Each structure stands twice: as structure tokens, then as C-alpha cells.
Amino acid sequence: MSNEFEHFLEGQDEAVSALFLENKGEELTDILVAALEEAFEILLEAAPAETLH
Structure with missing residues (x-):
């Protein structure tokens, strides 16, 4: 992982911790819901239009 990415994650951890402390x-x-929705959109764009089962 790059130092920039690690720094980003540390900032995210601090933000989440602050939210917990403030109830x-x-x-x-x-x-979290917004992040999951974005992740699903990315997965749908990356998935083939038609899947075989």
C-alpha cells in the first residue's frame, strides 16, 4: 500500500472513531450505506451484461 493510501485510511479511522465518541x-x-451503494454500482458496472449459470 502506498503511504498516501495508508494516510487516507488513518484519517477515515479517526473520523469513524469521532462519530462513535459523539454517539x-x-x-x-x-x-456506510452510501459507501455500500457506491460499491454495488461499481460492481454492477464491472459485471458482464449477461451471466451464465
């Missing part, structure tokens, strides 16, 4: 679970949930 802002609802805001944290909103952030």
Missing part, C-alpha cells in the same frame, strides 16, 4: 450512529449508518 452519532445515525450519521455513521448513512455514510
Whole structure:
């Protein structure tokens, strides 16, 4: 991992910790849901249009 990416992750960890300390679970949930939605959109774009089973 690059130092820049590691620094980014450290900043994310600090932000999440601050939300927990401030009892802002609802805001944290909103952030996590948005991240999951974005991840699923990326996966759908990367998936072939038709899959074989």
C-alpha cells in the first residue's frame, strides 16, 4: 500500500472513531450505506451484461 493510501485510511479511522465518541450512529449508518451503494454500482458496472449459470 502506498503511504498516501495508508494516510487516507488513518484519517477515515479517526473520523469513524469521532462519530462513535459523539454517539452519532445515525450519521455513521448513512455514510456506510452510501459507501455500500457506491460499491454495488461499481460492481454492477464491472459485471458482464449477461451471466451464465
